[in-house]
Amino acid sequence: xxxxxxxxxxxxxxxxxxxxxxxxxxxxxxxxxxxxxxxxxxxxxxxxxxxxxxxxxxxxxxxxxxxxxxxxxxxxxxxxxxxxxxxxxxxxxxxxxxxxxxxxxxxxxxxxxxxxxxxxxxxxxxxxxxxxxxxxxxxxxxxxxxxxxxxxxxxxxxxxxxxxxxxxxxxxxxxxxxxxxxxxxxxxxxxxxxxxxxxxxxxxxxxxxxxxxxxxxxxxxxxxxxxxxxxxxxxxxxxxxxxxxxxxxxxxxxxxxxxxxxxxxxxxxxxxxxxxxxxxxxxxxxxxxxxxxxxxxxxxxxxxxxxxxxxxxxxxxxxxxxxxxxxxxxxxxxxxxxxxxxxxxxxxxxxxxxxxxxxxxxxxxxxxxxxxxxxxxxxxxxxxxxxxxxxxxxxxxxxxxxxxxxxxxxxxxxxxxx
Amino acid sequence: xxxxxxxxxxxxxxxxxxxxxxxxxxxxxxxxxxxxxxxxxxxxxxxxxxxxxxxxxxxxxxxxxxxxxxxxxxxxxxxxxxxxxxxxxxxxxxxxxxxxxxxxxxxxxxxxxxxxxxxxxxxxxxxxxxxxxxxxxxxxxxxxxxxxxxxxxxxxxxxxxxxxxxxxxxxxxxxxxxxxxxxxxxxxxxxxxxxxxxxxxxxxxxxxxxxxxxxxxxxxxxxxxxxxxxxxxxxxxxxxxxxxxxxxxxxxxxxxxxxxxxxxxxxxxxxxxxxxxxxxxxxxxxxxxxxxxxxxxxxxxxxxxxxxxxxxxxxxxxxxxxxxxxxxxxxxxxxxxxxxxxxxxxxxxxxxxxxxxxxxxxxxxxxxxxxxxxxxxxxxxxxxxxxxxxxxxxxxxxxxxxxxxxxxxxxxxxxxxx
Numbered sequence: 001x002x003x004x005x006x007x008x009x010x011x012x013x014x015x016x017x018x019x020x021x022x023x024x025x026x027x028x029x030x031x032x033x034x035x036x037x038x039x040x041x042x043x044x045x046x047x048x049x050x051x052x053x054x055x056x057x058x059x060x061x062x063x064x065x066x067x068x069x070x071x072x073x074x075x076x077x078x079x080x081x082x083x084x085x086x087x088x089x090x091x092x093x094x095x096x097x098x099x100x101x102x103x104x105x106x107x108x109x110x111x112x113x114x115x116x117x118x119x120x121x122x123x124x125x126x127x128x129x130x131x132x133x134x135x136x137x138x139x140x141x142x143x144x145x146x147x148x149x150x151x152x153x154x155x156x157x158x159x160x161x162x163x164x165x166x167x168x169x170x171x172x173x174x175x176x177x178x179x180x181x182x183x184x185x186x187x188x189x190x191x192x193x194x195x196x197x198x199x200x201x202x203x204x205x206x207x208x209x210x211x212x213x214x215x216x217x218x219x220x221x222x223x224x225x226x227x228x229x230x231x232x233x234x235x236x237x238x239x240x241x242x243x244x245x246x247x248x249x250x251x252x253x254x255x256x257x258x259x260x261x262x263x264x265x266x267x268x269x270x271x272x273x274x275x276x277x278x279x280x281x282x283x284x285x286x287x288x289x290x291x292x293x294x295x296x297x298x299x300x301x302x303x304x305x306x307x308x309x310x311x312x313x314x315x316x317x318x319x320x321x322x323x324x325x326x327x328x329x330x331x332x333x334x335x336x337x338x339x340x341x342x343x344x345x346x347x348x349x350x351x352x353x354x355x356x357x358x359x360x361x362x363x364x365x366x367x368x369x370x371x372x373x374x375x376x377x378x379x380x381x382x383x384x385x386x387x388x389x390x391x392x393x394x395x396x397x398x399x400x401x402x403x404x405x406x407x408x409x410x411x412x413x414x415x416x417x418x
Numbered sequence: 419x420x421x422x423x424x425x426x427x428x429x430x431x432x433x434x435x436x437x438x439x440x441x442x443x444x445x446x447x448x449x450x451x452x453x454x455x456x457x458x459x460x461x462x463x464x465x466x467x468x469x470x471x472x473x474x475x476x477x478x479x480x481x482x483x484x485x486x487x488x489x490x491x492x493x494x495x496x497x498x499x500x501x502x503x504x505x506x507x508x509x510x511x512x513x514x515x516x517x518x519x520x521x522x523x524x525x526x527x528x529x530x531x532x533x534x535x536x537x538x539x540x541x542x543x544x545x546x547x548x549x550x551x552x553x554x555x556x557x558x559x560x561x562x563x564x565x566x567x568x569x570x571x572x573x574x575x576x577x578x579x580x581x582x583x584x585x586x587x588x589x590x591x592x593x594x595x596x597x598x599x600x601x602x603x604x605x606x607x608x609x610x611x612x613x614x615x616x617x618x619x620x621x622x623x624x625x626x627x628x629x630x631x632x633x634x635x636x637x638x639x640x641x642x643x644x645x646x647x648x649x650x651x652x653x654x655x656x657x658x659x660x661x662x663x664x665x666x667x668x669x670x671x672x673x674x675x676x677x678x679x680x681x682x683x684x685x686x687x688x689x690x691x692x693x694x695x696x697x698x699x700x701x702x703x704x705x706x707x708x709x710x711x712x713x714x715x716x717x718x719x720x721x722x723x724x725x726x727x728x729x730x731x732x733x734x735x736x737x738x739x740x741x742x743x744x745x746x747x748x749x750x751x752x753x754x755x756x757x758x759x760x761x762x763x764x765x766x767x768x769x770x771x772x773x774x775x776x777x778x779x780x781x782x783x784x785x786x787x788x789x790x791x792x793x794x795x796x797x798x799x800x801x802x803x804x805x806x807x808x809x810x811x812x813x814x815x816x817x818x819x820x821x822x823x824x825x826x827x828x829x830x831x832x833x834x835x836x
Binding site: 088091092135302333336338340349350353402 | 500501502503505506509510549553719720721722724751752753754756757758763764765767768769770771809811812814815816817818819820
């Protein structure tokens with residue numbers, strides 16, 4: 001199939017974009033893409049490609065932008081229930097502690113997810129993934145972390161593996177057993193860290209080898225934050241995971257700077273995520289490494305916080321910056337990557353071009369997949385979006401709606417408008 | 419037709435909601451609505467209505483919220499072109515003055531709108547109105563103000579009248595010739611005020627009587643703000659309009675407090691809009707009157723400003739508060755009322771219930787139509803939304819997507835999902 005006549009073809013060719021390179025879109029005006037067997041075969045001008053492949057089936061993208069599908073490198077999309085009542089209660093003046101005392105907060109989602117069947121978990125999660133996909137996310141990282149016991153964590157992983165097969169999207173699984181300390185270990189958090197290191201991670205490997213049909217191991221992630229896991233505890237978990245061969249990720253500096261990003265650099269993690277209260281030292285350590293800083297602007301927006309990731313400093317220090325949705329039931333239930341871009345433009349002062357690169361090629365690097373996805377280059381997966389706008393700048397400028405006209409996944413045209 | 423089994427039927431019965439009454443949703447669980455001839459005939463529980471009207475055609479709203487359509491009482495939806503390039507230039511570091519010097523800002527939209535044919539203007543505007551309608555706005559106020567000469571202002575009004583007939587929505591027209599001082603009057607702003615008072619308004623009446631098929635006169639609105647029209651100029655324009663019989667609206671306190679809200683109260687205006695930097699005096703004057711304060715939270719969001727309307731104070735003083743989108747190409751291109759609610763919850767600390775009342779029954783009052791729309795009560799228009807959520811609290815909590823499953827306008831089911 002030949003997609004042709006795109007007003008702008010955003011190729012993002014040349015690999016992940018460090019520092020001031022962020023936002024080099026590689027725009028081809030009146031561009032075209034040849035797709036064969038689910039892969040991108042040729043990229044160029046419309047006239048040349050139509051001349052060279054006159055008999056190819058055609059898709060006319062006139063007056064529309066064609067770009068790579070969004071890669072969402074940080075979500076908690078697999079859960080059961082909602083916390084809308086807490087959202088209203090907080091606005092009506094209830095404090096966080098009052099809500100916790102009534103059984104609210106993350107542990108209420110843990111409880112609902114533990115009590116749910118695999119089918120319920122899959123049904124509710126699939127709706128969210130479908131919404132993300134319709135809004136342009138073709139690859140989506142999904143974390144566990146609403147189980148906090150092996151059985152439920154594996155149920156979440158099973159959901160992710162099943163939903164990866166059942167839906168048009170690609171899912172990237174991450175084990176986040178260290179999302180919070182479960183109530184059973186309230187008085188003995190180090191005991192929970194021991195459990196993860198000595199029991200959950202090794203058992204996960206056995207389970208994975210039986211259940212995941214030869215897939216490489218999932219990421220292991222830790223929530224390194226005051227009130228969750230300390231720097232030492234986080235290091236113990238990630239070091240154990242590394243020894244067992246897991247690739248690593250980390251949540252850091254959402255509310256507090258503990259030095260987790262520098263530690264993640266030392267351990268060779270793929271990404272450090274949230275990075276709001278990150279110190280200049282941590283930013284410099286990240287920038288000297290291959291690690292991607294993943295900013296989650298939906299979270300401060302969701303919480304109406306004033307502080308966002310220091311994007312200018314990350315870029316100025318020549319680091320890799322990606323953005324993601326952080327989709328979760330507590331702080332930010334937003335399934336639309338375009339809305340995340342709109343927030344990033346306003347509150348992190350990214351240009352639309354920078355935000356697009358951060359949500360595609362750099363996001364692909366954050367999940368270790370930049371050789372397969374995140375740009376429109378020969379040999380990559382044909383995961384493309386046709387937008388209902390003629391100029392990419394309208395992403396970010398316009399907000400709250402869906403500017404995706406058509407999603408093309410593995411070369412298949414999937415048009416949810418019809 | 420009988421809409422039945424709604425998990426929550428949000429009636430908003432009892433008229434516009436002052437002060438602490440804001441947010442009284444009048445929820446009927448397992449609710450039903452009987453619609454005949456485009457009007458609401460009965461409202462009640464599902465069992466009773468099914469028993470009383472067993473042969474009525476049925477619409478099953480199981481697991482879904484049914485609520486009145488959103489009334490958007492403040493938009494500038496009719497224009498040509500976009501200012502996405504300015505949005506990007508500002509983020510890349512250009513100043514407002516540099517952009518103005520390059521012909522940008524509101525006057526670039528004025529120039530594009532002057533140069534457009536009626537057909538172009540209608541085609542581009544219709545797309546936006548359709549997007550608003552799909553996201554739940556069944557009645558939409560639309561202002562002129564990108565003409566700033568009689569000919570183009572009338573072209574905008576003609577578009578509004580035509581689009582009102584051509585689309586499923588109801589449009590409420592407003593004349594905003596005093597949106598900005600046009601370049602021709604740069605050195606003589608009072609001359610432009612004279613032109614509006616002595617020539618444009620009287621000629622508008624003649625045109626209206628010939629063109630508007632017996633419709634009552636449109637609103638007249640003024641942008642009362644430093645850099646636009648002074649308090650004196652605004653008063654001259656609104657007083658002239660009042661003498662000629664026009665109903666009044668005013669833009670005040672977006673950036674600066676000039677006392678416009680109190681002046682609008684004295685003149686008996688229907689609403690004062692923006693109301694961000696509004697003084698305590700002005701808030702008290704509004705609260706003692708019948709005027710509705712219309713907050714436009716998309717605008718500070720669009721501009722990444724920190725100040726939003728002082729909702730708590732307006733409510734605490736027992737005033738009427740409504741919210742609206744302010745859809746326009748300069749500061750906020752967002753067509754989704756649900757996103758405006760999400761912003762209002764986070765930055766004005768409205769609860770979802772308060773935001774829903776502010777965007778329906780109180781918004782209807784801001785355009786003088788609360789006897790016809792804005793609630794689900796017998797005798798009102800059957801303008802309803804069926805939401806794809808079981809609990810109204812999810813509005814505001816979830817953001818950036820479209821939670822409207824089905825729009826019902828004048829009793830007709832219009833489902834844009836299919």
